[in-house]
Amino acid sequence: MATERETLSVVDHAWLRMDRPTNLMMICGLMTFAGKLDLVRLKAVVRERMLCFHRFRQRVGWEGGEAYWETDPAFDLDWHVRQLALPRGAGQRGLDKLAGDLVSTALDPSKPMWQMHLIDVDASHSALMLRIHHCYGDGFALAHVMGALTDSSANHHALPSPDLDGTPPPRAAWEKMLGQVTELAGDGVRLARTAYALAADWSGHPDHALAAARRGVNLATELAVVAAMEPDCPTRFKGPLGVMKRVASARSLSLDEVKAVASALSCSVNDVLLSCVTAALRRYLLDQDDAVDGVEMRALVPVNLRPPGPVQELGNHFGLVFLGLPLGEADALRRTRAIHERMEALKHSQQATVALGILACMGAAPDGLRETLVQALAANASAVITNVRGAPEARYLGGQRITRQVFWVPQSGGIGLGISILSYAGQINLGVVADVQRVPDPEALANHIGTEFEALLLRCLTMPWPARLAADVGKAAVTTAPKRKRSTNRTTGASRTAGTTGITKPPPAHQGTD
Secondary structure, eight states: OOOSEEEOOHHHHHHHHTOBTTBOOEEEEEEEESSOOOHHHHHHHHHHHTTTSGGGGEEEEEETTEEEEEEOTTOOHHHHEEEEEOOTTOHHHHHHHHHHHHHTSOOOTTSOSEEEEEEEEETTEEEEEEEEEGGGBOHHHHHHHHHHHOBSSSSOOOOOOOOOOOOOOTTHHHHHHHTTHHHHHOSOOOOOSOHHHHHHHHHHOHHHHHHHHTTTSOHHHHHHHHHTOOOOOOOTTBSOOOSOEEEEEOOOEEHHHHHHHHHHTTSOHHHHHHHHHHHHHHHHHHHTTOOOTTOEEEEEEEEEOOOSSSOOOOBOOEEEEEEEEETTOOOHHHHHHHHHHHHHHHHTSSHHHHHHHHHHHHHHSOHHHHHHHHHHHHHTOSEEEEEEEOOSSOOEETTEEEEEEEEEOOOOTTBOEEEEEEEETTEEEEEEEEETTTOSOHHHHHHHHHHHHHHHHHHHHHSOSSOOOOSSTTSOOOOOOOOOOEEEOTTTOOEEEOSSSSSOOOSOOOOOOO
């Protein structure tokens, strides 16, 4: 049962303590609608289907340097759900500017730290922006909340979801801290401690954590890898930060087309998208006449560590891995191959688990040590890139169809660039948020992502079949392919195979994960 006062988990505490004027720890998402969303109806939906999660009525209180959740005695829904209007004719540029201003504006810590802004885009269309502090939950938890808020049709009205009271399943205390270590260990070891007590033990006696972890996998090796990392390659993406952020979104990509490219190249959808993001970063540097030969830039990539099945609680349950992006690679196929191989290696590592442990220590550590850990993590990467799977079919909020969803991920420490990937209703939408001192024109970077995907798609369409990411991807196997009916793509002018996705699927191959 929910109580008047609940202790923050050490990981949620870590995200709370990472707030700073140059990097606010807010997750910000934007929905656009086919029609006009009514404010009164929106508030009714929020009251019924979002406030059923008691956490959203709670604010963070402090006592003796310790943070806890407490119910806001003066909770006012009118403060949390506000209405704004764009100037006439502002269009997408005006919407992006407003979103950038909201991303740069801190939430009030004396209240529950979330707000919705209903935006009148024009006389017949609305948009809705949600800002929520990261300590309330990660992208996977918030996707669950958005699913509870929305409906499958304009006429279907779902019942309120059951509250997530935060009571962990019997084995969650250990598994939240060490991911799937206990499953790998196979010796049945379980710790009957709370997440806070476990993290406090880690911070005071790190040998305890390592000794326990070695029963399953050698986390010490992965910890050494992270600790031994040299600072990331210096580029214009890395440097001093200001307080203003700007946002942009790439044009929507067809999920079917991205899946088809992934199938053709025997990799995952995520590999394809990361390859296109890497190419866009490369092109942006070239546009500034910056050197790219041999440049390897690291990105922090969140990895979900929740157990399979329905979301049991809000909060943050993910680790982070450092992915090297080969900005110096000009060839699209070799670049995709490199991304695929690196992601496969990271999937078999325990780097995400180690990062979760570091985050837990940050939540329990004194301020000086916490700041050192934040700066150390941030020095090893120049961007945060995250991928969240959204609803496969169109959803409705307050009777209005959601036409598009995009979100912007916060960055920690001295990282000034974030790229978010969200699938929704057959589309893939990418959001770019950047510190103005690092990337003053994020729309240019966003545009490059779409252009680079079209280039990779064209490359797949014109190579011999079956295309495979073999050891030498620059030399596609020459095979005799049957003749196929062709059609012309209106965007690229390239001819492609007729069919649902526009590409004939090659023989079955391992797809990886999305």
